[in-house]
Structure formats: C-alpha cells, structure tokens
Amino acid sequence: xxxxxxxxxxxxxxxxxxxxxxxxxxxxxxxxxxxxxxxxxxxxxxxxxxxxxxxxxxxxxxxxxxxxxxxxxxxxxxxxxxxxxxxxxxxxxxxxxxxxxxxxxxxxxxxxxxxxxxxxxxxxxxxxxxxxxxxxxxxxxxxxxxxxxxxxxxxxxxxxxxxxxxxxxxxxxxxxxxxxxxxxxxxxxxxxxxxxxxxxxxxxxxxxxxxxxxxxxxxxxxxxxxxxxxxxxxxxxxxxxxxxxxxxxxxxxxxxxxxxxxxxxxxxxxxxxxxxxxxxxxxxxxxxxxxxxxxx
Amino acid sequence: xxxxxxxxxxxxxxxxxxxxxxxxxxxxxxxxxxxxxxxxxxxxxxxxxxxxxxxxxxxxxxxxxxxxxxxxxxxxxxxxxxxxxxxxxxxxxxxxxxxxxxxxxxxxxxxxxxxxxxxxxxxxxxxxxxxxxxxxxxxxxxxxxxxxxxxxxxxxxxxxxxxxxxxxxxxxxxxxxxxxxxxxxxxxxxxxxxxxxxxxxxxxxxxxxxxxxxxxxxxxxxxxxxxxxxxxxxxxxxxxxxxxxxxxxxxxxxxxxxxxxxxxxxxxxxxxxxxxxxxxxxxxxxxxxxxxxxxxxxxxxxxxxxxxxxxxxxxxxxxxxxxxxxxxxxxxxxxxxxxxxxxxxxxxxxxxxxxxxxxxxxxxxxxxxxxxxxxxxxxxxxxxxxxxxxxxxxxxxxxxxxxxxxxxxxxxxxx
Numbered sequence: 001x002x003x004x005x006x007x008x009x010x011x012x013x014x015x016x017x018x019x020x021x022x023x024x025x026x027x028x029x030x031x032x033x034x035x036x037x038x039x040x041x042x043x044x045x046x047x048x049x050x051x052x053x054x055x056x057x058x059x060x061x062x063x064x065x066x067x068x069x070x071x072x073x074x075x076x077x078x079x080x081x082x083x084x085x086x087x088x089x090x091x092x093x094x095x096x097x098x099x100x101x102x103x104x105x106x107x108x109x110x111x112x113x114x115x116x117x118x119x120x121x122x123x124x125x126x127x128x129x130x131x132x133x134x135x136x137x138x139x140x141x142x143x144x145x146x147x148x149x150x151x152x153x154x155x156x157x158x159x160x161x162x163x164x165x166x167x168x169x170x171x172x173x174x175x176x177x178x179x180x181x182x183x184x185x186x187x188x189x190x191x192x193x194x195x196x197x198x199x200x201x202x203x204x205x206x207x208x209x210x211x212x213x214x215x216x217x218x219x220x221x222x223x224x225x226x227x228x229x230x231x232x233x234x235x236x237x238x239x240x241x242x243x244x245x246x247x248x249x250x251x252x253x254x255x256x257x258x259x260x261x262x263x264x265x266x267x268x269x270x271x272x273x274x275x276x277x278x279x280x281x282x283x284x285x286x287x288x289x290x291x292x293x294x295x296x
Numbered sequence: 297x298x299x300x301x302x303x304x305x306x307x308x309x310x311x312x313x314x315x316x317x318x319x320x321x322x323x324x325x326x327x328x329x330x331x332x333x334x335x336x337x338x339x340x341x342x343x344x345x346x347x348x349x350x351x352x353x354x355x356x357x358x359x360x361x362x363x364x365x366x367x368x369x370x371x372x373x374x375x376x377x378x379x380x381x382x383x384x385x386x387x388x389x390x391x392x393x394x395x396x397x398x399x400x401x402x403x404x405x406x407x408x409x410x411x412x413x414x415x416x417x418x419x420x421x422x423x424x425x426x427x428x429x430x431x432x433x434x435x436x437x438x439x440x441x442x443x444x445x446x447x448x449x450x451x452x453x454x455x456x457x458x459x460x461x462x463x464x465x466x467x468x469x470x471x472x473x474x475x476x477x478x479x480x481x482x483x484x485x486x487x488x489x490x491x492x493x494x495x496x497x498x499x500x501x502x503x504x505x506x507x508x509x510x511x512x513x514x515x516x517x518x519x520x521x522x523x524x525x526x527x528x529x530x531x532x533x534x535x536x537x538x539x540x541x542x543x544x545x546x547x548x549x550x551x552x553x554x555x556x557x558x559x560x561x562x563x564x565x566x567x568x569x570x571x572x573x574x575x576x577x578x579x580x581x582x583x584x585x586x587x588x589x590x591x592x593x594x595x596x597x598x599x600x601x602x603x604x605x606x607x608x609x610x611x612x613x614x615x616x617x618x619x620x621x622x623x624x625x626x627x628x629x630x631x632x633x634x635x636x637x638x639x640x641x642x643x644x645x646x647x648x649x650x651x652x653x654x655x656x657x658x659x660x661x662x663x664x665x666x667x668x669x670x671x672x673x674x675x676x677x678x679x680x681x682x683x684x685x686x687x688x689x690x691x692x693x694x695x696x697x698x699x700x701x702x703x704x705x706x707x708x709x710x711x
Binding site: 035038039041042109115117126127128129130131132149158161162163164165166167182183184185186187188190191192193194195196198199200201202203204226227228229284285286 | 341342343344346348350354408412413414417418421426428429433434436439492493497498574645646649650651653
C-alpha cells in the first residue's frame, strides 16, 4: 500500500514537472492534453471523436488544407489478405512511390514502407545476395528478378508481442497498426520483425503540403512525429471503405492482388485455390497473410 | 534535524578532498559538459544524430545498457565468495558492491532513456497509469527486475550506512534476507536482459540458448574487475582491510568465469562454423567483415585480444599475484567485455539486416558523447557515494562526532 502511494506521488510529481516544463516552453493546454492522451484502444468513442476533431484543426493550421481523419473500425467478416505474383514483377518501384504518396511517408529523411529486392535469377530467392539499392536505366534487367517486401501482416506477429506499452496491435480485420501517440520509440518491434517492415522516424518527418494526402486514418497515414515507428497498414484508410491499397492500383503489370480471405468468391481466395503460394520465412511461424506466387 | 545534519555533513565530505580528488571531479564535470551538449543535439533533432538507421535499429546505447546490467549483477554476486571463503570485511564488501550496483543500474536505465525516441512518454509503460505489456514483453520484465533490484540495493546500503552513522546495531533479520534476495535478483536482471535479445527468431545471431549463460559469464569478468581495483584503492587510502589472498581469490574466480565464457563462445562458434548455414553470415561480419565492409572487425578483434591477454595474465599464478600485471589484466578484461557488449553483441545481430542488406554501423560522435555523459555522471555519483561511505565506515563520521562538534561550537560561542 505504501509503495502504491509513493508511486502515485512520484507520478504526480512527474506530471507536475512535465506540466511546468511544458508551461515554461510556451506550450499550451493542447500539448498537455496530447501528452496525457491515453492508449487509443482504451479511449471512448467520444474521446476519439474529440481527438480527431482537434487533429483536423491542427493539420489545417500546419498544411493549410481541409483534412478528413477517419477512425473507421474493422468491417465484420473481413480478414484482409495479399498476394504478389513474382513472375510478373518487373522491379519498377512504382508501388514504392505510390505508397509514399498515399501514406504520407517522410520525404526527408526518406521512408519507404515497400522495399524491392533485386535478386540474381540463378540464385533463386536468396536474401543474402539481394540488393535493395539497384539503379539501372531500365528494368527488368536480364538475369535479375525482383522481390517486393512490405509488412507481411502476420497472423502471429512478433512485433506486437514485444511492444512494452501495447502501442501496436492486430486489428480484427488482420491489419497490424501503430498508435503513433502511444509509441515510446524503443524500437523493440523493429528488432523483432523478420521482414524489415517497421520504420522509425529518426528525424522530424517532412511531407510537402502540396503533396500531402488529406484523406487519412488515425491508425494509418496521418502525419507521424519524430521518434515513433510506422509501417504498412494495407492502406487502412482505403481498404476499410472498400478500395484497393494504392500499391495494388498502381502496379503496371497487375502483380499485386488483394482481398477478403473470408470471402470464398474473392480474388485472393481464387489465387490460394488455384496457384501454389508460399510465405516469406515460413520457418519462423509468423504465419503471414501476404502470399507470394508464380502466376505465369 | 539529524537528517539535515547528515546531509550537510555529507555535502561537506563530498566537497573536501585532495588535489587529485578535485582534478578527478573537474575531469568528470568537463566530460559531463562535453557529453551533455552532444546529447542536447540529439534531444532537439532526434535520433538521426546517431548512426542508427532502420537496418541497425539498436546499437551502441543498448550495448552500453547491456554491459552495465552485467556490472550491476556481478557487483552483488561477489558477496557469495566473500561469504563462502570468509573474507573478513564482508560488510564492507556488501556496502561497496551495492553502491556499485546502484550506480550501474541507474546508468543502465539512463542508456535506455537516451535510446528511446520519446523519453517523455516513458510513463506509458508504468503499470496502472499506462498500458504495460506484462507479461508478454520482455522489456516489461526488465523494467520490473531492474527497478526492484535498484530498490533492494538502495535500501540495504542506505540502511547499513544509516545504522553505522547512528552507531546502532543493524537488524540482521532484515538485512540478511534482502542480501540473500539480491543474489538471485542479480542473476535475473542479466538473464532477463539476455532474454530481451534471445527469443527473437528474426535475429539468428542472438537466437541461441547460450546467450544468457554467456552474459552471466562475461559479467563475472567485468564487474569484479572494477571492485578489484576499488578494493586496492580503499586499502591504500583508508583503514579498509582486505588480505592479498582475498584479492587473488577474486582474480582466480574471474579466471574461471573467463574460461567458462571462452568455452561457451567456442561451443557457439563450432556449431555455427561447422554447420555453416546462412546464419554464419553474422559471425563472418563480426570477425572478418563481408566484402569491403570490415569496419567492425577492429572492434571484435581488439575485444578478443584484450580478453585473451587478460585471461593469460590472470591464469598464470605469478602474474596474477603481481599487482601491476593483475591491474593491467583487470583493465583489459573490463575493456574487452565493454567492447564485446557495446558493439560485438548488438551490431552483428542487425548486420546483415533481416532482408540481407548491409548497413555499416559505427557509433556517431553524438552517441559517444552521450555515452561519455552518462558514464561520467555515473562515476561522479559513485565517487560521491563511496566518499560518504568511506567517511562513515572508516573515518568516524558519525552522529557522536557531529554532536561533539556542535557542543564544542556552542561552548566556544558561550565563552
């Protein structure tokens, strides 16, 4: 009981100290409110609505545009899955940059949620000899194959297990998301992810206001802050309102497929049924919902 | 009232000393300033001032954290041999060991604080107030064991010093169980820290059951090295009495630890190199470099060579019992384990990264300066605590002396 008390007083003192620090640095009540904001999953509907309203105002002040920040929850009976046809991919990286634009990834320092690996055809799928910084005049190059990797949306994700503060979790529709306001930036999830899918804001992220995507989801592409982790969300702001992820839409060769794994009529189920698929690093038992296959 | 006098008395003790003592303090303060300005740059611009990037997302800071957890653990484990072999000054060994443990834990926690992207959000991790991911996240376990360990040691050492200061006998039914508890706690802090890395299937370099045993063995090399030198200094400058035999015994125990560490490492290397799977890449990067990327090789080999020389110096009885070679060995093994934990443990875990890419990491100036700040703050704290402890334990700094001084002062004023 005594310990409890001392912890409370400790916290009181800490919040007091922080409060005065914030007050001294000229920050207003808004900053304090944001600082004391709780984990997204513990908030009530009203609290969430308030936060979203404030964010829209705040973003308008920063970027001079009207924003729509959604907190659209997962649809019932939906589990998203993804399939990528490796025999079609030409390594053009159009998906990479479509993703950057759609999801407001920082341009400087540069963050890419999708990494495309260039591989030697005669080595098969061999990560150790792959190259992410390939830069020929024209793709595809002779003798090379291309292997795009982003979040594999594991059914058994290691990244959410290791998070010390429950700032990242798997949504009912299978998307692993991050609460950017709750992430402390310890990067344990990055150490745990076998796919390099998690990216850290090492510096203050910069997105030019004429390029910013104003259609946002709270758990997805809203602007991030310095010192937090971000990752692919299957374009949560799009797929929860029935659109395809932007990488699927942009792909010039139709290598990318997406759909509801629980719907027997979906394209993704057709692929699982009629093509032989594999998952990356199957031996780690992460059970991705991101499948690779050779369509032709 | 007594407490205030204790505090003012202690401040006086801290402020008084020889020229060498002041030089040491000034040296530390300069380092703190130099390091502090470096850290300030990181605070304002973010961790981009470090050389960590997405590929190598943990590095020097977390390595320092790991090293210091080892020091904290080993400081207490020395109580076991002190008890078994019946070295006379066991109470003193407990006191100075715990002071070292307290400082090392504080420093290790500081390294976590400078490593995280949003230090102000640390409260998200606290139970009840935040949403701690207990028991799933090993980091939450580390939070508990480190804090409990810190509190136990802080309490015991404060209590012991308090009793000596007030010339009271201490309650051994209170102290003994806590000291006994702190021994398994010491093992657990380093084990949990090893488990932090250990069970990540994404990182084959760490994914070996030998990791925690190797951690403990290496901690038994580096932690006692500090106390070995501290005991000699105390013996020279105070009434602290510790026999040569006891110091040699510490060195002998360190040799066993080094041998066990060597054996574990060779077992690990044999398995990796003979089976020759793709997991060999990380060891190759550490020991020989991959292609032109050899930047880390100098760290790994300097650690190996320093460790090996220390092992030989401690193994041969003649050099073990010569205080010059003994101290050289102690410094070398400390440095060896520091480089091993600071760089050689963490970096190969991330290089090549999970997608096979090589990002060459070496610490940036900001990282070195921040580490220098934490180490000098830690040393400063340790110096102050040891100074007060020496005064209380050996130099008759106690309540009676203070009372006498007060009485004298009053009588002088009266006359």
